[in-house]
Amino acid sequence: MERQTSSRDVLVTRIYENGVKLTKKAMAAYEKVINRNPGLEDWFVDISPSPI
Helix, strand or coil: CCCCCCCCCCCCCCCCCCCCCCCHHHHHHHHCCEEECCCCCCCCEEECCCCC
C-alpha cells in the first residue's frame, strides 16, 4: 500500500528543546486543527492543514 502525500508534506529537521510548554491560549489555536485518536490522545494525532 503506497502512502499518499500532498504538496504540503514537509520533513521537519529542526531540533526542538525539551520542556517547552505553550500557554492554554496558544494551545487552543493548535487544538482546532488537531484530531486526537480515541484511546491514544496523548501520542497519536492527525493534524489537518489550516484553511487557506
